[in-house]
Amino acid sequence: MAKAHPALLEDESDIERLLGYNLKRAYMIVRDDFRNQVEQSVLSPRAFSVLTLIVESSGMTQSEVARQLGIERSGLVAIIDDLEARGLAERRAVPGDRRAQALIATEAGYELHAQILARVQAHERALLAPLDRAEQVQLLTLLRKFRSAHEKDEAS
Amino acid sequence: MAKAHPALLEDESDIERLLGYNLKRAYMIVRDDFRNQVEQSVLSPRAFSVLTLIVESSGMTQSEVARQLGIERSGLVAIIDDLEARGLAERRAVPGDRRAQALIATEAGYELHAQILARVQAHERALLAPLDRAEQVQLLTLLRKFRSAHEKDEAS
DNA sequence: ACAATACTGTTTACTAAGGTAACAATATAT
DNA sequence: ATATATTGTTACCTTAGTAAACAGTATTGT
Numbered sequence: 001m002a003k004a005h006p007a008l009l010e011d012e013s014d015i016e017r018l019l020g021y022n023l024k025r026a027y028m029i030v031r032d033d034f035r036n037q038v039e040q041s042v043l044s045p046r047a048f049s050v051l052t053l054i055v056e057s058s059g060m061t062q063s064e065v066a067r068q069l070g071i072e073r074s075g076l077v078a079i080i081d082d083l084e085a086r087g088l089a090e091r092r093a094v095p096g097d098r099r100a101q102a103l104i105a106t107e108a109g110y111e112l113h114a115q116i117l118a119r120v121q122a123h124e125r126a127l128l129a130p131l132d133r134a135e136q137v138q139l140l141t142l143l144r145k146f147r148s149a150h151e152k153d154e155a156s
Numbered sequence: 157m158a159k160a161h162p163a164l165l166e167d168e169s170d171i172e173r174l175l176g177y178n179l180k181r182a183y184m185i186v187r188d189d190f191r192n193q194v195e196q197s198v199l200s201p202r203a204f205s206v207l208t209l210i211v212e213s214s215g216m217t218q219s220e221v222a223r224q225l226g227i228e229r230s231g232l233v234a235i236i237d238d239l240e241a242r243g244l245a246e247r248r249a250v251p252g253d254r255r256a257q258a259l260i261a262t263e264a265g266y267e268l269h270a271q272i273l274a275r276v277q278a279h280e281r282a283l284l285a286p287l288d289r290a291e292q293v294q295l296l297t298l299l300r301k302f303r304s305a306h307e308k309d310e311a312s
Numbered sequence: 313a314c315a316a317t318a319c320t321g322t323t324t325a326c327t328a329a330g331g332t333a334a335c336a337a338t339a340t341a342t
Numbered sequence: 343a344t345a346t347a348t349t350g351t352t353a354c355c356t357t358a359g360t361a362a363a364c365a366g367t368a369t370t371g372t
Contacts, residue, residue: 014273015208019280020186020201022299025226027183028330029306030176044357045176052171063320070181075359077322091321099320099367117170124175130305131298139298142291143178144168149286150185184359200328219349231330233351255338255349 030127037123038116046071048116050079054089054103055113061100070151088112186283193279194272202227204272206235210245210259211269217256226307244268 015021034045043051053065062080066073080103083089088109094100105113128136171177190201199207209221218236222229236259239245244265250256261269284292 013212015205015212016300017296018276019284019296019299020183020190020276021205022296022303023179023183023186024201025303025307026299027176027179028226029303030179034176045180046358049171049177056169056171061320070184071358072360073321074323074361097320097368101321120174120176127306128175128302131301135298135301138294139302140173140175140178142287142295142298143175143182144172145287145291146284146295147178147181147185150283151181202329217349227329228331229350230332230352253339253349257350 030124033123033127034120038119043112043116047079047082048113048120050076051083051088051105051109051113052117054083055105055110058104059092059102061094061097061102063100065103083109186280189279189283190276194275199268199272203235203238204269204276206232207239207244207261207265207269208273210239211261211266214260215248215258217250217253217258219256221259239265 031045034048038048049069050065053068054060060068062076063073066076080089080091084091086108087106089103089105091101092104094102128139131139187201190204194204205225206221209224210216216224218232219229222232236245236247236257240247242264243262245259245261247257248260250258284295287295
């Protein structure tokens with residue numbers, strides 16, 4: 001009996017053909033590497049992504065950061081608290097809006113971010129080494145295309 | 157000053173160029189879709205992956221399933237307990253080894269698995285629709301290549 | 313001007329997922 | 343026989359993330 005929708009990769013088991021399963025397993029590889037090499041009681045992946053955004057776009061409000069990262073505002077509070085307690089970032093009043101808090105990185109925040117980013121980039125290069133240059137670009141490009149097709153509503 | 161290692165995608169911010177960040181965001185899209193459309197108090201992503209493996213390879217021991225899925229044996233216990241309580245799978249004694257438990261799916265387990273798998277595949281097709289056929293195959297292929305380069309030690 | 317509506321940061325409580333360490337029972341190796 | 347390894351299990355902990363409510367503030371509609 002003919003398949004109505006032929007699978008993308010014929011030679012694998014059902015679960016190995018699922019996009020979700022492959023994305024999760026691939027992410028776990030990268031995340032474990034991040035934790036082993038970078039996080040040593042420094043910054044969690046989540047806190048690093050928040051600090052990166054603050055460093056790259058100084059002055060964003062908490063809501064803007066949450067939207068951009070696709071996380072809940074409520075989840076951001078503890079992260080900012082932690083970054084602030086460590087002297088890496090600060091909350092600043094927003095002139096026009098007394099509800100909002102603008103986020104800026106401190107000097108120490110910029111420095112730590114630069115350090116960690118360099119290490120993360122080096123480790124991702126190592127992880128991607130089994131793919132040739134063209135494949136690396138393809139993978140990143142396809143992931144970004146997939147994301148932008150589904151994130152229209154939230155992020156920038 | 158020239159960059160020692162040119163970035164893969166020149167036109168994006170630092171965080172958007174990171175593999176880990178893109179994998180996580182992409183996975184969250186698929187996972188949220190799974191939860192919205194499939195999980196309705198039926199099976200979590202994790203329980204589904206376990207049931208799928210049991211259905212595809214009947215008789216595996218718990219340790220084998222854990223290794224194959226890249227999760228801890230300890231985490232598997234509750235999932236099997238749940239599948240067993242719902243009459244979807246069973247633990248069976250292994251003839252040669254009195255420590256091990258062989259896992260088999262019940263009739264109900266096979267049926268539910270087939271139902272959910274069909275729904276998951278349909279939803280993944282919809283999610284992948286923004287990519288053309290060649291890109292879909294590329295994405296899956298690259299993810300699997302990336303995984304197999306880093307999972308040598310654990311899974312089959 | 314006033315009422316309805318929406319947004320911001322926050323707290324609290326919850327679930328899923330996973331990690332670590334220990335344990336008794338059982339297998340395997342020396 | 344003794345040491346070592348493996349299996350399933352339990353207990354405890356961390357990270358992520360969700361959901362609902364809240365007071366304070368802004369915006370919109372009339």
